[in-house]
Amino acid sequence: MLVSDLVSRDPDGAATRFLRVRDQTLRIVTNSPEADGLVSETFSLPGMLGVGESGPEREPDLVIADVAQDPSDVAELLQRSAETAVHGVYELTRHYRQPRFDGEGHTVFVLRDQNSDEVAALIRTEGRMTLVRPRSGLGDRWLTRIIRDVATRIAKAEGSLVLHSSAFAHDDGAYLVIGDSGAGKSTTAIALARLLPSAGWMGNDRMHLDQRGPGYQVTACPLPLAVNKGSLDVMGVTDFGSWNVRAGFPPAGSDWDRFQGEDKLKLSTREVGRHLGVRVVPNAPLAGVLLPRVDREAGYSLAPASAAHAAEVITRNCFSLDDNLYGEDWLEVPVRRRAAPPSVGVFLEHLAKLPVLRCSVGSAADVARLAADFEDRVRR
Template sequence: MNVSALAETEPAGAITRYLLVRDQPLRVVTTSAEADGLVTETFWPPGMLGVSETSAVSEPPLTVIDLTRTPAGIEELLRAAEDTAVRGTYELTRHYRLPRYDGDGWTVFTLRDVNSDETAALIRTERTLTVVRPRTGLGDRWLTRVIRDVATRVAKAGGSLVLHSSAFVHDHGACLVIGDSGAGKSTTAIALARLLSGAGSGDEAGAGSRTGWMGNDRMHLDQPSDGDGYRVTACPLPLAINKGSLDVMGVTDFRSWSVRAGFPPPGSDWDRFQGEDKLKLSSQEVGRYLGVRVVPNAPLAAVLLPRVDLDAGYSFGPAAPDHTADVIKRNCFSLDDNLYGEDWLNVPVRRRTAPPSLDAFLEHLTKLRVLRCSVGSAADLARLADDFRDAVRR
């Protein structure tokens, strides 16, 4: 098999679209309607992680091609790479290393999800990333994953400060919900988005509301050119919640949902409040099934440090500066953090800017509402919505 020739292959009858990743164009080519649909569903609404549709570009700096092959064809590609190139390893995500093969003008990377034995590959050349994968549901996801990694690299090169956080929007301003894993960020953010918009009471998708849900687990913060405040942009990771979180929000009709990722299988612990197995909803599915408007970005207006604990009593009030600093420092992904592994895609960027310092960000928070809360029931969340609304109104 000729690896270079395969890297230059563009399938006949392909779907071609052009994306703008912040200010950088990206060309995407695939024959899979399922993979193309997943890209649309993930980067929705336009502007999620700074990604939106754009018109055709004659010389885009990077093209991503999505090819489907049989498992035997993928193994043949990997054998050909191994026979003609220098073998090494790379870090796909933190602490997860896979084989790579460095040839003359190309590198082949083995792709394998940490939870699956299904194998795919990616060929990297100077201007092209070619995904070679099986025609499966898992395979369809590699295109989205590569685009998300490209967008993240562009954002971080542009100076984004990345926080381990969820977020919702109220009165057009973003409220970061920051906390350690298991603190209840996702539950708190989506519950307040529903309740503050009225969607938790049966309104339709928060239509016309100044409130909405932004995203789950990771937010990018950028300073405008005038240096006035911060703008929050959501990373389109699925909302990962378990049945306990739905119970706390009073959501009972989930069995009727038709979700792309499916429900956790029998025997999983997703029905426990803090179970490890989660139901995963895309941003489109959040809007469809939880009835909230999804907002891709908004100016930073407040911070909430949550604790969701069925055995804890309700509390709400200002957060002490020392506590705020501790939580944020533990949950800040700096420019050098290898959350996404090494820059194996070698993403071309037009400029590199250092992110704002954490001290500068903490100093800015002294001008905003920084609150903390403890909730353990649907009644507590309803009370929190009222208290939050009153606190930011003052």
């Protein structure tokens, strides 16, 4: 299995689709029905992360080929690359470095998830990225991950402000749910999306904001919704035992059934709608911000956030221009145009015109009360 063969032709029996990311076209090729299905599940609504189905109207800006092989073939590719190319390292994700091999006209990157020893590879050539990875559940996820990484880099290059935030939609407006890890962003966002009339869930963990006239447009980044049983308890969800989820339930011995367990159940965009019964909204104009605290020991509260508190939390959870998000730009994603994002200061000035609330909940009853009180607050 030579690099020249892998990058010069598509795998036999491969499915091809075209995706539009903002104003750029990606040609996606895979010989794995499971990987193709996961792409559909993740970007199931046009507009998630600015991604939508397209057609071959023009030459693609980038080709991403996904080639599922036997593990021995992947190992052979990496061994040959190690013997014939220049060794280096790169930052796959923050503080997580992996080997790379620079050859003539191509670079081979070793792909390894932080929680697994399974090894895959990505070959970068001009205008093309070729994934070579084992036929496995973990391997099937690499294609979606690379598409999401490419779309994020395009958005960031074109001037998106990126926030560590969940979000829900209400009355056609987007409400960011911002807080540090463990604050309860995902729980609060999905709970309100389920309870508020005319509401919807926008996404988990990361939102992209673009200036549109006097306001901001919020676009969801379709990372999996990660919840533990404590979050489901707070939402009053009890029927999860019957769910059929692509990623499966956390294994026996995990702590996912604790209130703030680290092991979590992961749901794709489409699974959120299917199992939690919520409408998924890919983008909406910014309407306000909620700063949550989910804590069984704390009492219920909902009140306007002070400007100082809001600025502290939002600034701490805003990705700066220098934040690499996914590690270094090892993919070298081509972009058509570049723009600087709005400053955090300008964004905070805009928020002064919108509802910015902080809340505390610890039970399903608190969440129900929050939904009623929130609706009353934003109507004023």
